[in-house]
Amino acid sequence: MRPAVRRCATTAVTALLVLSVAACGGRADDSDTSSPSPEPGATSSSASTPGTAPSSSIASDALVIEVTVDGDSVSPDAERVEASVGQQIVFRVTTDVPIEIHGHTNPEFTIEAQPGTSDHTTTIDQVGSYEIELHDPDRLLVRLDVRS
Amino acid sequence: MTTDPLGGPAGGRPGDAVLAHSGIGATADLPIPFEAVVIGSALALTASFIVLAVAWRRPRYDGERPGTTRMAPWRAGAVARLGTVVDHPATRLALRLLGVLFFAYLLFALVAGRDVVTNPGLGMFYVFLWVGIVPASVFFGRFYRAVNPARAIHAGLARIAGSDPAVGARELPPWLGYWPAALGLFAFVWLELVSASGTTTSSVRLWLAAYLAVMLVGGALFGDTFFERCDPFEAYSTLVAHVSIWGRDEDGTLVVRSPLANLATLRPDPGLAAVVAVLFGSTAYDSFRESIPFAKFMNNTTIDSDLILNVSLVALIGIVGVLLAGAAMATPAVGEVPRRDLPARMAPSIVPIIVGYIVAHYVTYLLEFGQQVVIYMSDPLGTGANWLGTADLQPSYFLTDNIGLLAFIQVGAVVLGHIIGAVAAHDRSLALLPKQHTVTGQLPMLVVMVAFTAGGLYLLFAS
Numbered sequence: 179m180r181p182a183v184r185r186c187a188t189t190a191v192t193a194l195l196v197l198s199v200a201a202c203g204g205r206a207d208d209s210d211t212s213s214p215s216p217e218p219g220a221t222s223s224s225a226s227t228p229g230t231a232p233s234s235s236i237a238s239d240a241l242v243i244e245v246t247v248d249g250d251s252v253s254p255d256a257e258r259v260e261a262s263v264g265q266q267i268v269f270r271v272t273t274d275v276p277i278e279i280h281g282h283t284n285p286e287f288t289i290e291a292q293p294g295t296s297d298h299t300t301t302i303d304q305v306g307s308y309e310i311e312l313h314d315p316d317r318l319l320v321r322l323d324v325r326s
Numbered sequence: 327m328t329t330d331p332l333g334g335p336a337g338g339r340p341g342d343a344v345l346a347h348s349g350i351g352a353t354a355d356l357p358i359p360f361e362a363v364v365i366g367s368a369l370a371l372t373a374s375f376i377v378l379a380v381a382w383r384r385p386r387y388d389g390e391r392p393g394t395t396r397m398a399p400w401r402a403g404a405v406a407r408l409g410t411v412v413d414h415p416a417t418r419l420a421l422r423l424l425g426v427l428f429f430a431y432l433l434f435a436l437v438a439g440r441d442v443v444t445n446p447g448l449g450m451f452y453v454f455l456w457v458g459i460v461p462a463s464v465f466f467g468r469f470y471r472a473v474n475p476a477r478a479i480h481a482g483l484a485r486i487a488g489s490d491p492a493v494g495a496r497e498l499p500p501w502l503g504y505w506p507a508a509l510g511l512f513a514f515v516w517l518e519l520v521s522a523s524g525t526t527t528s529s530v531r532l533w534l535a536a537y538l539a540v541m542l543v544g545g546a547l548f549g550d551t552f553f554e555r556c557d558p559f560e561a562y563s564t565l566v567a568h569v570s571i572w573g574r575d576e577d578g579t580l581v582v583r584s585p586l587a588n589l590a591t592l593r594p595d596p597g598l599a600a601v602v603a604v605l606f607g608s609t610a611y612d613s614f615r616e617s618i619p620f621a622k623f624m625n626n627t628t629i630d631s632d633l634i635l636n637v638s639l640v641a642l643i644g645i646v647g648v649l650l651a652g653a654a655m656a657t658p659a660v661g662e663v664p665r666r667d668l669p670a671r672m673a674p675s676i677v678p679i680i681v682g683y684i685v686a687h688y689v690t691y692l693l694e695f696g697q698q699v700v701i702y703m704s705d706p707l708g709t710g711a712n713w714l715g716t717a718d719l720q721p722s723y724f725l726t727d728n729i730g731l732l733a734f735i736q737v738g739a740v741v742l743g744h745i746i747g748a749v750a751a752h753d754r755s756l757a758l759l760p761k762q763h764t765v766t767g768q769l770p771m772l773v774v775m776v777a778f779t780a781g782g783l784y785l786l787f788a789s
Contacts, residue, residue: 256621306353
């Protein structure tokens with residue numbers, strides 16, 4: 179991890195408290211979205227050292243998608259990823275600039291990540307194939323194939 | 327977290343960029359399994375050679391020689407009686423009113439509603455009008471002709487003016503053929519699949535205004551024939567209607583006959599191959615732009631993305647057109663049929679392949695996202711209204727949830743379309759090709775058809 183990112187990590191922990199991710203779901207009747215205010219606990223931060231055990235809010239069978247933005251280099255680069263309906267999906271974002279990730283699910287979700295490393299959790303409750311894009315400029319990060 | 331106040335339950339954003347299909351928030355299909363691509367292509371290939379090897383040796387469905395055996399309509403008397411009901415002035419008026427009502431509601435939503443992707447005007451335009459034309463024409467024949475609002479307005483104006491709607495100030499030049507329809511269809515697919523503003527109400531409004539204006543001026547100048555040849559939706563609908571069981575005989579009486587016989591009655595006017603190329607090429611483009619390799623390319627190029635999308639659409643349409651024309655012209659025809667007329671003569675055989683692929687590509691879009699559009703239709707102004715009582719319904723995702731069934735329908739539609747197309751092409755070739763080349767002369771078209779089918783199946787897997 180780059181020093182700048184490492185330095186930002188501590189700040190990120192604080193910053194993340196004000197961040198929340200729309201716990202998106204396949205359908206509008208999704209129980210996660212029906213609650214009027216999504217729990218801030220849906221978002222947690224990972225430790226600055228890689229390899230640390232995931233925090234307690236992440237399920238053991240969660241799908242973790244590592245998203246890295248480092249200058250002009252972005253990964254993943256249009257990868258196909260398999261997930262299951264209802265599986266916890268964690269976007270572990272490491273970025274040196276504020277970014278916005280857009281999930282073309284139904285309803286759609288948006289992740290706003292500040293510089294540093296942060297986890298953003300969601301689930302998808304409808305079978306289908308969904309594009310997860312980085313915005314401005316638009317780049318396809320992953321194509322999420324959600325199966326039952 | 328989604329904070330967009332305009333979003334509504336589906337979280338739409340005005341002017342949001344390219345999404346699955348028309349960009350109005352439909353969920354994309356899971357890819358079909360790769361084995362399905364292999365099995366489907368193998369079936370198509372085998373079926374093509376079986377047709378070539380064992381099918382009949384004299385043309386059965388020759389539209390130019392009405393005496394050909396299998397052209398005989400089924401239960402002519404009963405069907406003709408049905409025809410008198412269908413052609414009754416009251417039925418025609420009711421269907422026209424239906425079309426006018428549909429367009430009026432669509433335009434009302436686009437003009438008075440908000441500029442969000444949940445505006446039902448967008449869904450009615452991209453889902454019901456564009457995709458709905460295909461099943462409506464397969465089941466009911468020349469559907470759009472019956473509901474065409476431009477025809478209704480044209481007929482109304484003619485009645486006021488006391489003139490005959492069929493007669494215009496001048497005649498359409500015959501060399502124009504279907505080219506204006508091909509151009510109109512291109513304008514549609516460009517708006518839907520390339521234009522960044524295809525999901526804004528203002529662009530769709532502008533497109534529809536231009537469409538209606540051109541249709542009404544054209545109708546006034548050239549009479550009813552203009553709609554038949556130049557209205558993109560009507561040309562599309564009438565083309566697809568030729569794989570239905572509904573046809574018309576020489577004096578316009580309704581008949582029921584085999585889709586193969588129906589296809590043979592399609593008049594091979596200039597530009598027919600172009601219409602086919604636009605329809606097939608654009609649907610392939612829609613799959614292609616959603617494929618992973620294309621997304622990777624777009625992620626890592628510095629070339630302007632609008633330029634790439636424009637070039638890709640034109641290129642795919644061009645490839646389909648060139649392959650089709652090349653295969654059709656590869657073997658010179660007998661008699662007085664000039665070589666440059668061959669693409670239009672062979673184009674009808676590609677229509678079943680297109681219909682099969684369009685079914686595979688759009689079935690969930692129409693059946694599942696279509697339900698969402700019906701839900702949106704209750705609230706055209708975005709005020710939370712429930713005018714039609716559909717606002718609280720929940721769409722059923724039966725097909726998407728049953729992925730095996732969906733893949734079976736998709737591959738089945740593509741393969742069935744291919745088989746009908748191969749038989750139709752075989753029959754056309756027998757009528758057109760010289761005796762000594764009837765088998766070898768068919769090979770180029772057969773290869774192109776197998777390539778279209780395998781390519782279509784591959785795109786269902788890769789996107």
